[in-house]
Amino acid sequence: MRLLIVEDEKRLALSLARGLTAEGFAVDVVHDGTEGLHRASEGSYDLIVLDIMLPGMNGYRVCGALRAAGSDVPVLMLTAKDGEYDEAEGLDTGADDYLTKPFSYVVLLARVRALLRRRARTASPVLSVGELSVDTATRRVTLEDTEVTLTAKEFSVLEHLALRAGEVVSKSEILEHVWDFAYDGDPNIVEVYISALRRKLGAQTIGTVRGAGYRLVADRA
Structure with missing residues (x-):
């Protein structure tokens, strides 16, 4: 999945990006509101x-x-401010959640x-496709009750396919959601995963699906 961080504290933004990338997310970072809205x-x-x-x-205006x-798109607001009026204003502008700095x-x-x-x-955080189970909370995958070990990027690709189970998902869509904006390598990396x-x-x-993309299916026969 692809996330956007709009944060002008560059050290914090970099720290969050590194952490979220390690969890398997594709992360883009910008440092001002105008660029954030554009992106x-x-x-x-x-x-x-x-x-x-x-x-x-x-952030309110963005x-x-x-x-x-x-x-x-879900918006998680961050602020150094504290107080119920700041939280209310953030939620009133359409934010889905609110976190006050410093935070864990x-x-x-x-x-x-x-x-x-x-x-x-x-x-449920668990996506089931036939005998395949993808737990998006614990990031565990089981197949016929046997746990399968995946890398963070492998899990991200599978998770995106599982969210669209039965549908055709194009290579470009997988790239867009699993790799970040700065990726300029070979698009055939999707085929590798x-x-x-x-x-x-x-x-x-x-x-x-030739010429269209990939589809996660329940019937493995």
Whole structure:
């Protein structure tokens, strides 16, 4: 999944990006509100971590502009401010959650995952496709009750396919959601990870729709 961090404290932004990348997310970072709004409007993100006190345009205005444009991407607001009025203003502009600095990274990660599960419109963090089970909370994968060990990037590719189980997902969409904005390598990297997943989960688990993309299927026969 692809996240956007809009945070002008560069050390904090870098720390968050490193942590979230290690968890398997694709992460883009910008340091001012104007660029944040532009990137959020032009890109395809699963969640935005948005600071309130930003140069160019504050977080309230960025969030308000996104909602006015019809964007429903989850927004987790960060701020050094404290108090119920600041929180209320953030939520009133359309933010989905609010976290006051200083905060625990573990708590931020839990909030991010909760918002992503909510957006997926599933009451359970577990995505089941036939005998395959993908737990988005614990990042565990089981196949026929046997746990399968995946790398962080392998899990991210599988998770995106599982969220769209039965549908055809293009290579470009996988790149967009699993690799960050700065990636300019070979787009065939997707095929490398699909091949790795097929070796671990079975060749029939992920089907190829020629000229269109890939599809996670329940029937592995």
